[in-house]
Amino acid sequence: xxxxxxxxxxxxxxxxxxxxxxxxxxxxxxxxxxxxxxxxxxxxxxxxxxxxxxxxxxxxxxxxxxxxxxxxxxxxxxxxxxxxxxxxxxxxxxxxxxxxxxxxxxxxxxxxxxxxxxxxxxxxxxxxxxxxxxxxxxxxxxxxxxxxxxxxxxxxxxxxxxxxxxxxxxxxxxxxxxxxxxxxxxxxxxxxxxxxxxxxxxxxxxxxxxxxxxxxxxxxxxxxxxxxxxxxxxxxxxxxxxxxxxxxxxxxxxxxxxxxxxxxxxxxxxxxxxxxxxxxxxxxxxxxxxxxxxxxxxxxxxxxxxxxxxxxxxxxxxxxxxxxxxxxxxxxxxxxxxxxxxxxxxxxxxxxxxxxxxxxxxxxxxxxxxxxxxxxxxxxxxxxxxxxxxxxxxxxxxxxxxxxxxxx
Numbered sequence: 001x002x003x004x005x006x007x008x009x010x011x012x013x014x015x016x017x018x019x020x021x022x023x024x025x026x027x028x029x030x031x032x033x034x035x036x037x038x039x040x041x042x043x044x045x046x047x048x049x050x051x052x053x054x055x056x057x058x059x060x061x062x063x064x065x066x067x068x069x070x071x072x073x074x075x076x077x078x079x080x081x082x083x084x085x086x087x088x089x090x091x092x093x094x095x096x097x098x099x100x101x102x103x104x105x106x107x108x109x110x111x112x113x114x115x116x117x118x119x120x121x122x123x124x125x126x127x128x129x130x131x132x133x134x135x136x137x138x139x140x141x142x143x144x145x146x147x148x149x150x151x152x153x154x155x156x157x158x159x160x161x162x163x164x165x166x167x168x169x170x171x172x173x174x175x176x177x178x179x180x181x182x183x184x185x186x187x188x189x190x191x192x193x194x195x196x197x198x199x200x201x202x203x204x205x206x207x208x209x210x211x212x213x214x215x216x217x218x219x220x221x222x223x224x225x226x227x228x229x230x231x232x233x234x235x236x237x238x239x240x241x242x243x244x245x246x247x248x249x250x251x252x253x254x255x256x257x258x259x260x261x262x263x264x265x266x267x268x269x270x271x272x273x274x275x276x277x278x279x280x281x282x283x284x285x286x287x288x289x290x291x292x293x294x295x296x297x298x299x300x301x302x303x304x305x306x307x308x309x310x311x312x313x314x315x316x317x318x319x320x321x322x323x324x325x326x327x328x329x330x331x332x333x334x335x336x337x338x339x340x341x342x343x344x345x346x347x348x349x350x351x352x353x354x355x356x357x358x359x360x361x362x363x364x365x366x367x368x369x370x371x372x373x374x375x376x377x378x379x380x381x382x383x384x385x386x387x388x389x390x391x392x393x394x395x396x397x398x399x400x401x402x403x404x405x406x407x408x
Contacts, residue, residue: 009044010400024093034092036085037331056407080281091307099385110345117377121180124162126151127361156357166209167216177375180222190230198235227254240270250275264294278328301328302338319348333363
């Protein structure tokens with residue numbers, strides 16, 4: 001038994017204001033780290049005002065018992081939402097503790113490695129993508145800080161480059177060994193006109209950078225299309241019709257995922273691979289999409305979906321449908337590290353998402369060890385537990401909305 005003695009949360013407002021960082025302390029000196037994203041104040045309140053009552057004084061190694069207890073009691077009034085994200089952050093921290101207690105990396109406790117390195121793709125966000133900075137050509141939307149932000153010209157401004165210098169960006173990524181990239185060329189049309197209809201002129205605007213990539217590097221680069229769930233079915237179909245030309249890797253959230261039957265119909269009509277989606281939370285939602293044959297790739301985010309515990313179950317469930325999983329991260333370093341452990345231990349994970357601009361601009365302000373990516377592949381994390389730790393200076397009284405609950 002490794003009794004939980006304290007739980008801390010912090011919101012790194014000067015770095016990535018929508019992240020919530022979590023540390024769980026045990027009586028034998030272990031500190032487990034977790035994180036999640038969006039509505040951090042609400043999640044912090046859930047952890048301290050409710051979930052801490054279950055956890056403080058309890059055995060940190062009883063991961064499944066805690067997961068089931070919290071999940072079953074939040075589903076009547078909160079799932080999915082802040083409750084699931086709070087559970088995700090806690091679950092990461094508990095797996096981190098278990099790995100430290102066993103002196104094993106988390107992937108070692110999930111069955112061991114199935115590969116030596118994990119293929120990654122680059123999502124075309126800039127250093128501030130996902131922070132409170134609003135879009136250049138759209139109103140600021142604090143509730144959804146990314147909102148198709150195209151950034152501005154400059155180093156690592158991959159969102160700007162993906163719109164206005166897409167060929168250069170593709171060549172730059174290929175030089176690093178990255179052979180797949182994701183971008184959102186149709187978001188500006190949705191910002192201007194909504195997603196009920198998209199004109200052919202707007203479609204042509206969105207196709208311009210995609211054609212530039214194909215003209216510059218041919219089929220050496222896989223192109224994934226992000227739609228941010230902006231479009232209704234007729235507009236999505238028009239976009240898909242145009243996209244057949246460039247043979248995309250997948251279409252992700254061009255259509256919302258709240259109706260599996262409609263998504264399945266879109267998949268059949270489009271004739272293109274569909275990725276769905278980090279917007280689904282928990283096995284029940286993924287099962288409905290898989291049963292409807294609505295996706296070709298099962299995309300899952302471990303810090304939204306219920307942590308390492310539930311994400312592993314979703315990955316395994318997708319495998320029974322012969323659908324590969326791909327792991328989402330457009331948020332913070334522990335989301336990425338948890339994804340790497342899951343990918344390291346499951347043969348059904350085809351890609352790990354990365355945002356190179358995030359890794360190279362602010363991840364080192366949050367954690368003491370960065371992921372290692374060589375020639376388009378992430379190396380397996382080393383060390384016990386998650387393989388990285390949140391920095392102590394983030395957790396101090398009077399800064400970052402720090403809260404601490406202590407066992408009595």
